[in-house]
Amino acid sequence: MEALAHTRQRRKEARPAELTAAALELFVEKGFVGTRLDDVAARAGVSKGTLYLYFDSKEALFKAVIREGILPILDEGAGMVDNFTGSSADLLRGLILEWWKRIGSTSLGGVPKLMISESGNFPELANYYHDTVITRGRELMRRVLLRGMASGEFRAIEVETAIDVIFAPVIMMLIWRYSLGACGCGSHDPATYLKTHLDLVLNGIAGSAP
Amino acid sequence: MEALAHTRQRRKEARPAELTAAALELFVEKGFVGTRLDDVAARAGVSKGTLYLYFDSKEALFKAVIREGILPILDEGAGMVDNFTGSSADLLRGLILEWWKRIGSTSLGGVPKLMISESGNFPELANYYHDTVITRGRELMRRVLLRGMASGEFRAIEVETAIDVIFAPVIMMLIWRYSLGACGCGSHDPATYLKTHLDLVLNGIAGSAP
C-alpha cells in the first residue's frame, strides 16, 4: 500500500513533465495552432480535462514547454568553459559535440524549430528565449573564441560573425531534422557532419600558434 | 472605356499574384493554420469570396504561395555560374550577394521559414521544395566549389559539408529575419554580415594558388 502511495506520489509529480513532453512532440510536429489538446492528452494517456489541472490554457502549456526545454540548455557548458585546460580547438569541439549528445539529439532538439515557427505569435516568449538561451549561448562561444585568439591559437577574426558561422550549421541541422528531414528528404549523419563542420571551421580560424 | 477594360483585365490577371503576396506575408507571420482567409482577403483588399474565385481551398492557396515563391529562385544563378570568367572566390561572393539582393531581401525571403514551419503538415510539398529548390541550390554551390578546387584556388575540402557550412549562415539570417528578428531581438546588418561571413569562409577554404 505504501508502494502504491509512492507510485501515485511519483506519478503526481511527474505529470506536468509527461504532459509537456507529449506537448513538445506535437507542437514541434504540427505547430501551436495545429496541435489539438485532445491529441496532447491522448499521447500523454490522460483525459483532456486533466490538462487543465496543470495548465491554465493552451498558451500556458506552450510556454511551459519552451521554458522547460530551455532550462537544461542553460545549465550546460558554462562550467566546461571555466574549467577547461586543453586547447581552445578541443574546447570548441567538445562544447559542440557534448551539446549535441545531451541536448541536440534528444527531443529537446525540437525547441529551436518550434520557437522559430511560433515566435510571431508569442513575441514576449521569443524575447525571453532570445535573452535566456541565445544570448548566453553566444556569450559562451564568444569566450571560447576570445580565449583562442588570446592564446594565438586562433587568428584575429570578426568574433560576432564567427559565432554565427559556427552555430548556424549546427542549428540548421537541428531545424532540418524536425522539418524537411522528417519528410524523407534525406539528411546527413550528425556525427560525421559535425566533425567535418568543426574541422572546416577550426581550419578557417586557425592562427599561427600551435 | 478601353482603358477601363484594360484596367479590369489587368486586375484580373494580377489578382492571383496580389493574393499570394498577401497570403505569403500572413503565412510567414502566423503559420498556415494560424492564418485566417478573412485576413488574407482584407490584406489584399478583396472579400473572402474572391479568394475562392482563384484558389480552390486554403491548401491550394498555400501551395501556390510556395510554388510561386520557388520559380523566381530557380531561374537565378545557373547562367551566372556557366558564364563567369573571374576567380571562383568572386563567383561565390557574387552568387550569394546577388541572391540576397534579388531574392533574400525581398518578401520571397519568407518562403524558407514558412516551408520549415509547415513541412510537417505538407510532406509532399516539402519533398517538392527539396527536390526543386534545395537540390538545385546545392548543385550550384557544388559546381562553384569544384571549379575553385580544380583551379587550385580552393584547397581540397569535403564538398558536401562545405556547401552546408556556406549556406547555413545565409539561410539562418533569413530565418532569423522572419522569426525572432521580427520580435525586436536585434539582428545583424545583412550586407556587413554577409561580407564578413564570406571572407571567413573563403579564407577557410582558400588554397595555395593566387
Added chain:
Amino acid sequence: MEALAHTRQRRKEARPAELTAAALELFVEKGFVGTRLDDVAARAGVSKGTLYLYFDSKEALFKAVIREGILPILDEGAGMVDNFTGSSADLLRGLILEWWKRIGSTSLGGVPKLMISESGNFPELANYYHDTVITRGRELMRRVLLRGMASGEFRAIEVETAIDVIFAPVIMMLIWRYSLGACGCGSHDPATYLKTHLDLVLNGIAGSAP
C-alpha cells in the same frame, strides 16, 4: 441579317422557357435549396447574371417553374369529359392514359414530386397548387365516377375515397420515377402498369350494367 434578327427575337422570347426547363430538371433532382443557380445557368447555356434579367430571385424562378408546370395540366381533360360519348370505363381509361402520354411521361411529370418536397418551404404556393391542380383534377375524376354511377356502369361507391384510390397509384408511379426510380431501384413499365391498375380498379367499381 433579317434571319439573324428573327433568330435573336425567337431566342429572346424563348429564353424564360429555356431557363425554367433547365431549372425544373435541377429542382426535381436536387430540391430547391440543393439547386445552385450556377448550375441552372450552365444547363441553360447562359451566364448566371442572365437569370436575373428574367427572374427577380431564386424563389421567383421556382414559382415560375411550378406555375408553368401547372398550366398545361389545367388545359387538359375538361373538354374530354364534356364531349365523351363512350362508356365511363373507357372515359376513365382514356383520361388516365392520355394524361400520362401528354403530361406524366414528359418532364412536367417532375412537378408533383417537386411540389411535395418543397411545400413546407412554400406554403402559399402549395395552396395555389392544391386549389388549381389537385382540386380540378379531383373534380374531373369525380364527374367521371358520378357519370358511371348514374349510368349504372359503376356500382355505388364512396366517391371521394375512390378518387384517391384511382389517382394514388398513378401519382406514386410519377413520384417513384423522379425519386427512388432514378437511383436504379427498378421500376414498372408504365404502360403495362397503368393498364393493369385500371383493369383492377374498373373491376373493383364495376356495377351490374353492361
Added chain:
Amino acid sequence: MEALAHTRQRRKEARPAELTAAALELFVEKGFVGTRLDDVAARAGVSKGTLYLYFDSKEALFKAVIREGILPILDEGAGMVDNFTGSSADLLRGLILEWWKRIGSTSLGGVPKLMISESGNFPELANYYHDTVITRGRELMRRVLLRGMASGEFRAIEVETAIDVIFAPVIMMLIWRYSLGACGCGSHDPATYLKTHLDLVLNGIAGSAP
C-alpha cells in the same frame, strides 16, 4: 448522487435518439439542405457542438435518421402474417390498420416523404431503403395476396400491380400529411379513409369463396 449519475447515464444513452427525433422533424419539414444543424440542436435542447459528439457529420445524422426510422418498420408485420389464423381479408385489413397505428401515424411516418425528397442526393441510402424497407413490405403484402388467392378468398389477379394499388393510397396519405396536408390543404380523416380504401380494394379483389 447515484440518482444523478443515473440521470446522466440515461441522458447519454438517450441522446442519439433525442437528436435523431429532432432531426427527423426538421428534415421532413425543410429537406436535408434546408435544415440547419443549429435548429436541430436547438430543437433537441443542446448546443450545436453536441451534435458532433454523436454524429460525424450532417450526412451521418441524416443516415442515422433514416436507418432508425427503418428498424421499427422491419420488425413489424412478419410475425403477424405467419401466425394469423383468420381470413385473408381480415389479415390484410389488420396489417394496414396496425401499421398505421404503430408507424404511419407516428413521427416515423415522415420517413417516406423524406426519402423521396432526398433520394437524388443520397442514392446509396435510397438503394438501402429500397432493399430493406420497400422490398420487404412488398414481400409481406405478396404473401397475404397469395394466401387469399390460394384459399379462393381472392380472385386471380396480377399480384405485383395489386400490391402497388393497395399500398399507393396508404403511402400517398402519408406523403400528403407531411407535405401539402401540412399547408392547410385539407385532408381526410385517416381512419375513415383507410377503412373505405380497404373496403374498396377488398371488394375489387374478392373471389367467389366465402
Added chain:
DNA sequence: CATGAATGAGTGTTCATTCAT
C-alpha cells in the same frame, strides 16, 4: 441584352475551455 467578377451573409465543422460527476 448579356456577362462574370465581386460580394458577404450564412452554414457545417472544429476545438479550447468548463464543470458536474
Added chain:
DNA sequence: AATGAATGAACACTCATTCAT
C-alpha cells in the same frame, strides 16, 4: 485528482445577389 460530456466562439467554404463593363 481525474474524467468526459457539453459548450460556443471561430473559421473554411458556399452561393444568391449585384453591378461595372
